[in-house]
Amino acid sequence: MNKLAKRAWFALALAGMLLLGMGVIVVRYFIDSPDWVTFQNSPHVYTDGVMNSGKIVDRGGTVVLDATNGKSYADSASLRRSMLHLLGDREGNITPFLLQEYGSELVGFDRINGTYSTGKREGQMMLTVSADVQRTALAALDGRKGTVGVYNYKTGEILCAVSSPTYDPDDVPDVEGSPETYEGVYVNRFLHATYTPGSVFKLVTAAAALDEIPDIGSRTFTCEGSAVIGGETIQCNGVHGTLNFEEALAHSCNVVFGEIAAELGPKTLMRYAEQVGVTRRYSFDGTTTAAGSFDVSNAAESELAWAGIGQYTDQINPCQYMTYMGAIANGGSAAEPYLVKEVTYGDSVKYKASTSSTGRLLDSTTADRLADMMHNAVVNVYGEWNFAGLYAGGKSGTAENGGGKAANAVFAGFLQDSDYPLAFIVVVEEGGGGASVCTPILSQVLSACVVAMDAD
Known part of the structure; x- marks a missing residue:
């Protein structure tokens, strides 16, 4: 009887461990599965290391990257160069962080259906940048x-x-x-x-x-081209004579702003920075x-004057x-x-940006x-x-x-x-x-x- 009881408790312990392990896997799946799907070696998403689904367009609809049939950058060489640091390169020297962040949405993935690309629909990421402005x-x-x-x-x-x-x-x-x-x-x-x-x-x-x-x-200041602050000469970019605070900013007077920084002190300047x-x-x-x-x-x-x-x-x-x-x-x-306006897959909006203050x-x-x-x-x-x-x-x-x-x-x-x-x-x-x-x-x-x- 004791042996049966011990075996029963052992079986229950194993079942509990199994259920706990399954629970961990399920939780990890729901948290990490988008990253797993878009991992560089995933055969569902990449062919020979190249993402095989989705387009990226600028705010006006100009295609800057087409990954529906291999990785194709824009037709314009100047546009390719201007977008390099946002889209990354083929060798992985520059990280394509936008693709990494929204790859699962582009390829058509959800946690219930997995990757569901059918070839009749495609993912599209619309950026906020303008190709012409770039x-x-x-x-x-x-x-x-x-x-x-x-x-x-x-x-x-x-x-x-x-x-x-x-x-x-x-x-x-x-x-x-x-x-x-x-x-x-x-x-x-x-x-x-x-x-x-x-x-x-x-x-x-x-x-x-x-x-x-x-x-x-209401103050007025005098700039004679330099001033000694803390025993060091602060050189200005000109001789501005008498000027008020607004004029000191307009003419970028080092003398005035060095004196103001010294008056404000380190704690105040650090607090405002x-x-x-x-x-x-x-x-x-x-x-x-x-x-x-x-x-x-x-x-x-x-040094405080120079910092100001x-x-x-x-x-x-x-x-x-x-x-x-x-x-x-x-x-x-x-x-x-932010850089990404929205990500769609077919008629479905997978991500839409919102304004944060x-x-x-x-x-x-x-x-x-x-x-x-x-x-x-x-x-x-x-x-x-x-x-x-x-x-x-x-x-x-x-x-x-x-x-x-x-x-x-x-x-x-x-x-x-x-x-x-x-x-x-x-x-x-x-x-x-x-x-x-x-x-x-x-x-x-x-x-x-x-x-x-x-x-x-």
């Missing part, structure tokens, strides 16, 4: 290293996300044999790189000053942006900082960016005042004609590299227009002056964005 941006960079990003700060749709250098995935160059030409070619500079911001960082210092220094709007998202990462569509950095906790007073100007150890991510521009234009908060990055009064100051800079310094003739705000940056290299050219800003609510950023590595180098690029890209949005 090509325009890459052409405007004209072979220089850097990035151009533009997005709709009301909806979150990214219209442009170009990274250079790049190459044609259908005509792969000798990357290893041309290290200078293709330096960093496998990095998506818009999403995954960080840069010293230069004077565009003054928009963080300015936001802190508007909130924390009560009389900042975090508040506006400099250190934030955005995750969307299978990727996560790089985080910028701003740490002046142990900085000397002179946008030098020292400051780093920004282009996608993140573009989003901050959207928050300034939009009263203190903006939509978080950054939350409040700035007080609305502060954002509006800063936006007015940036518009003043466009009118009086940068030229309204560079921004598709629309109401714009902007800030240039010339970020010193050191080591005998030319400075990086940076420009960030926005359009405040109900039909074209766009925020943007341009970085040209070793390009020199931010305004002179970047505004001609923006002029072309924003005009192309207007055309693309009118066609929607």
Whole structure:
């Protein structure tokens, strides 16, 4: 009897373990099966390592990748080059994160029916980017290293996300044999790189000053071309004489902003850098942006001054900082960016994007005042004609590299227009002056964005 009881308990234990194991498998299946199906060696999805189902189109319906019969990129070589860092290459050197994220939806898969592609239907992913804008941006960079990003700060749709250098995935160059030409070619500079911001960082210092220094709007400052702060000479880009806070931003006066940074102190500047998202990462569509950095906790007073100007150890991510521009234009908060509008399979919508907010990055009064100051800079310094003739705000940056290299050219800003609510950023590595180098690029890209949005 005891033996029978022990055997019964042993059998029950085995049955319990079996049921537990089956439960774990079922749970794992429902959680991980989309990843299993789209694994690179899955015979249902890949033929000789190439996805065999689905198309990717731009916001206007232009096919940028067709995987229904092997992997075919766009017919245009310039379009293939402009989309490389979003779609990946054939060799796997650049990750096709969009395909990895939505592969199961593209091939026709659900957890009940498995892969159900019949050949009569197909998956399609529609991106938010415009093929024409991508090509325009890459052409405007004209072979220089850097990035151009533009997005709709009301909806979150990214219209442009170009990274250079790049190459044609259908005509792969000798990357290893041309290290200078293709330096960093496998990095998506818009999403995954960080840069010293230069004077565009003054928009963080300015936001802190508007909130924390009560009389900042009524003060006057004097710039004689340099100033000694913390025992070190802070050199300006000119001799500006007497000017107010708005004029100091428009003329990007290092003397004024160095003095303001020293007055604000390290804790306040670090708090605002975090508040506006400099250190934030955005995750969307299978990727996560790089985080910028701003740490002046142990900085000397002179180093703090340089940090408030946008030098020292400051780093920004282009996608993140573009989003901050959207928050300034939009009263203190903006939509978080994304790249995929929807994924369909046949008549079924498998995924549809929705707008998510950054939350409040700035007080609305502060954002509006800063936006007015940036518009003043466009009118009086940068030229309204560079921004598709629309109401714009902007800030240039010339970020010193050191080591005998030319400075990086940076420009960030926005359009405040109900039909074209766009925020943007341009970085040209070793390009020199931010305004002179970047505004001609923006002029072309924003005009192309207007055309693309009118066609929607």
